[in-house]
Amino acid sequence: MVQPAVIATDALPPLPAIIIIYIGTVFHHYNQQNNFAQCYWNWTLQTRATQTSSLETLEIDRRKTHHTNPYAMENPAWHDDRAGQRHPPGGHSGTDDATGRVPGGWQDQSWRGTESIPMDPMSAGAEGPSRQHDLIHSTFQNHPDSHERSSSTQLPSLISGNTTLRWRGVAMRRISLFPNADPSCVELTEEAIRNEMENEEQDLVKELVALSTRERIRAIQDLPMSFGEKKHIRSQVLAFKSSTKSQQFTCFADCSENMSLTFRRCGYSVKSARQTLQLWQGIMKEISGKFGTSVLSYFLFLKWLLMFNIFSFLINFGFITIPLLVYDVSPNVPPNMSFRGLEILTGVGYFNYTVMYYGGYSNETIVGQVEYNMQLAYFFTIAVYMVLCGIVLIFSMAISFKENYVLADAASESAWQLLCSWDFSITSERAVRLRKNNLRVQLKESLSEKTQRTRLTLSVKLKHFGVYLGSWLLSTSLALGCGASIYYLCLYEQQKTTDTENWTLLQEAETLLVPFVVSLMNLVVPLFYSLFNKFEHYSSHRRQIYALVVRNVFLKMSILGVLCYYWMNVVAKKFSCWESMVGQALYRLVIFDFFFLMLGSFFGEFLSNVIGTRLLPRIGVPEFDVARNVLELIYAQTLAWIGIYFSPLLPAIQIIKFFILFYLKKVSLTQNCQPPRRTGRAAQMQTIFIALLFFPFFVGALSMVAYISWSLTPSERCGPFRGLSNSFSVVIVWIHHLEGIPGSQWVIWIYRHVIRSEIFYFIITLIILIIIYIFWQVTRGRKELIALLRQQIVNEGKDKTFLLDKLQNLQKSKPKKPSKQMNQKKHTKHSSGSQSNSSAVAQVLLARQQFEGDEERRDVGGVPVPADISTSSALIQALMARQRAEDLDENVYQKPDNNTSSSSTFAQAMHDRERAKSHGRDDHYTPSGFSENPTNGSSALLQAMQARQRAEQDRGDYAHDLPSSVSGVMQAKQRAEEEDGIQWTAAPSLNPAPPGSSALIQAMLARQQAQNEFDDGY
C-alpha cells in the first residue's frame, strides 16, 4: 500500500506540469495582443465557473499523485478512434487495486462537482450509470489520462461560446502535446476523454465548416496534429458539408463545388509548377546542406538582385529599345567605325552609336500605327522603374525589419544558440561535425566572455577605446583618401581625353585606368579593414561585423560620391554628348567590377585555401565572408541604378554578370571554403543588407538621377532630350500639348494641382507626420503594455515558485515518526496541523482575493490587459495551497495500522475537503473539532467524520469487501453535501447574499467573509 509520505513526494513532479499547461495557454495569448479582449472574457467566465470546481479539479490531480511521472511510461500514443481497443496492463491492477478503487469514486465525485457548468460532456446523461459502474468494478484507474483530463476539462467551458480557431488550436495542441500518455485506463476515463475529444472535434468541425474552402484548407493544414487526425477532421468536415448540402441540393451547388475543386487543382498545379521553375533550386539546397543558411542568404540575395535586374531590363527593353528598333533597325554607325574588340571592355567606339547608351536614342515621335513619343517614353520608363524599385525595397525592408528586428531579442543569446540555431537543412556529415565543434567553441567563448566582462579594468577599457579610435580614424581617412585620389585621377584623365569620335587604341585603353583603380581600391581596402578588425576587441561578433560593414559602406559611398560629383560637374560641362560619356564610364566600372569580383574570389578564397591547406595549416581553410560579398553585390547594383539613365541597357550586362557570378561563387565556395565558424543571425544581417541597399545606395542613386533630370541641361547634340533645358521639361511640353486636346483636362488639373503645387505636398507631409506621430504613440503604449505583462508573468512565476518551495519544504520537514506515536499524539498534533492547515487555507483565500482584486482593477482601468494571466495563476496558487492543506491533513491523520487503505485516506481527503468548505463558514473552528467527539456544531463536518470512522471500521472488519466501504464513503459524502446545502440556506446571517445572485457569487462572498472572520479569529 502506498504510504502517505510517498504520496506526498510523488505529488511533486506532475504538479509543475499542470501549472505549466495553464501558464502555457495564458502565455500563448500574451503573444497575441489582438486576442486580449476575448481571452479576458473567456478567462473570467471560466474562472468564475471553475471557482467552485477548482477544488474538484485538484482532487483529480491528487489521484495522479499515487504514481510517478506518468509520461515516463513508454506506451503507444493513444488515438481517439483506437482508444476502445486498449486494455489496462495487468501488472498494475494487482497492488493498486484498493488505491484504484477509490479514485473511481472521487472521479465521479469530481465530475459531479462540475455539473453546474457546461464542462462535463457526460454529466447530463451518463452520470448515474457511470458511477454505478465505477463502484462495482474495481478496476485500476490510471492517472496520466486524468492529468490529461484535468488539463483539458477546462477547455469545453473555455471554448463553448464564440471562440476562434486559434483557441481550438491551443486546445488540440494541449492534447497532442502528450501523445505518449499511457493508454491503459478504465473504460470510464477513456470514455470521458473520448467524449471530450469528440466534443472538441465537433466544435472544431463546426468552426471549420463555417469557413470558406480556402480558409478551411489553410486551417486544417495549420493544426498541429498527425496526418491521420487531420484526415479524420477533414473527412468529418466534408461529411458535415455534404449532409447539409443534401438537404438543399441543387445543380448549381454541385456545379460550383466541381468548379471550385477544379480551380483548386489548377492552383496546386500552378504552385507546383512555380516551384519547379524556381531558379537554382537544387544548388540552393546543396549550399544550405553543406554550409548552412547564413551562406545561403548570400545566394538568395544574389538571386533577388538578379530578379530586380531582369525586371528592369524587361521594362527598359520593352518600352524604350523595342519601339526604337522597330522604327529604325540599323544603328547609325559612321562608316569608318569598326568593331575592334576592345569595346567590350571600354564600351566606347562602336557601342557609342548603338542603343546601349543615352546618345543612341532619338528625340522624335515615332509615327507608325500609333504615335510613340520617345522623349516621354524614356522619361517615364526610367521614372516608373525607379519608383517601383523604391517601393519594392521599402516594402521588403519594412517586412524584414518587422520580422527580424522588432521582434528579435538581443538578450537571449545562449537560448537562441541552443534552441533555435541548429540548422536542420544540413545534410553532410562533415558540416554536421564542424558545426558541432563550432557551436561548442562558441558556447565556451560566450561563457568565458560573460565571466570576463565584469573583470575589465579602466586601463584595459582605455586601451580598447584607443584602438577603436585609431582604427576608425585610419579607416575613415583611408576612405576619404581613396575618394580624393580617384577625383584627381579623373581630372587628370579628363584633361587628356578629347571629344573626338575616333580614338586610337591607346587612348581607348587609357580610359580603363579609372575603373581599374576604383575596382582595385574596392578589392584591397576592405582587406585592410579586416586587418584592423583583428586588432580590435569587440564584445560580440555581431558588433565586429557591423563595424566592418559600416567602414566598407563608407568607403564605397565616398568612391561613388566622388565619381558622381565628377560626372555632374566636370563631364557634364565639357563634353558635347556627356550622358553617353558617363554611360561609358559606368559600363567600364560594371565590367571591371565583375573582373575584380572574380579576382576577389580567386585571391580571397582560392589562394587562402591553398595557403591554408598547404603552406600554413595554422590559418586553416577560409570561410565564406558573407558580409564582404554582399557589400560587393550592393555596390554592383548601385552602379546599375546610377547607370540606368545613361545607359538603359546596362541591366542586361548586370544580368549576365550576376548569372556568371552565381556559378562562380558556388564553385569557389564548394571548392575552397568551409562552413562558417560562427553562426551569426543570418536573418538580421540580411535585413541590414537590404536596409543598406535602400539607404544610402538606392537613395543616393535615385537622388542623383533626379538631380540630373531636374537641374542639368541635357546635351544638345544627342539623346532623347536634346534641345530641352532639362529632362523634366518633357513633361511640361507634353502638358502644353495636351491643353489643345479636349477630354484630357483632368491630366492638366492633376499636373497643376498635384505635381506642381507646393500646397499639396505640404498637406501630404503634414498628414504623414500626424499619422507617424499617432503610430509612434501607439507603439509606445504597446511597449509599455508589453513591459507590464512581462512583469506580470514574472511576478506570477515568482509567486508560484515561492509556493512550490514552501510546499517542498513542508513535505521535507514532515515528521516520519511511527504511526502509533502519531496516533497517541493526535491531539497535540491536531492543533499544530490545523494551524498550518488553516494558514494554507488562508493562502487559498488570499490568492483568490488577490486575483479578484486584480480583476477588478482591470475592469476599472479600462486597459485591455488580459486578466487571464493573473487569474489563472491565482487559480493555480489556490489549487496548490489547497493541495498543501490536504497533504498536511494527510500527515496529521496518519492511520495507526500500517496497511492504511486508500479508502480511509480517501475518506480523509473527503473530510478535508469538507473541512475546507466548512472552515469558510465556521468562525469558531477549534482543534477540538478534529477530535472524534462531535462538539462542533457543523453538521457537515460531523457527517464527514462519521463517514471516515465508518470507513475505518469497514476496513478493519471487511478488508476484503472494499466496495462496500467505498460506497459508504460515497453515501456519507453525499449526505454531507446535502447537509451542506441545507446549512447554506439555514445560515442566512452568515451569508447575506442578495436572493437573486447565483450560488457562485454566494460562494465567493462567503469565502471572503470567512477570510475576514478568520483574520479576526487568529
Add this chain to the structure above:
Amino acid sequence: MGTGASQLDKDSLLKYEELTFLTKQEILLAHKKFIQLFEGKKRPPELQTSRVPKHKIITVLELQYNPFRDRICHVFSTSEMNNGSLTFEDFLDLLSAFSDSATLEIKSHYAFRIFDFDDDGTLGCGDLEKLINLLTGETEDTSLKDDKVKQLINNILEESDIDKDGTVNLSEFQHVVSRSPDFVSSFKIVL
C-alpha cells in the same frame, strides 16, 4: 516498385496537398523516396498501413547525419509500438512540418516536441542537458564539462524561462523562437 507514381491516384494526391504544406512535386518525390525504402520487399507496400522501421528511415540522406534523427522519427511516428517507424502519411507529415511553407507555429510545435526528450511536455534541465550534449558532440572528450553545461542551462533558463519555474514550456519556447527569425529558415528539411 517502379510503378510508385501510379499508386498515388488523383484524389489521394489532392488530399495530401490539402492536408500538408507540400506541393504535388514534393509529394511525388516523397512518395518515390518512400517506395525506395521498401526495397527488398516482394509486394509493393500498402501506403496507408505499411511502416518503414526507424533504422531505414534514417538512411534517407536528409536525415542521415541529423543529430535529432531518432527524435524526429519518434515524434512523427504514429506507431502503437512506439518504435519510431513511419507510414507514408507520417513521412509526409514530417516533410510538411519541415517544409518551406509551414507556419512558425507548426514548426515551433514540432521543434519543441523534438527537443522534449522525455516527452513530459516541458523542457526541463534533463532535456536541455541532452540537447546540449547532442549539439556539441557525443563523445566524452569533445563534450562540454558538467559545470559548463550547468552554466549554459542556467543561462537558457534565465533568458527564456519567463515564469521562472525551472523549465521551458511550449509557450516560452515559442516565444523564444518567434524572436529568432532564423528559426524558420533553419528548421527545414527539403527532399
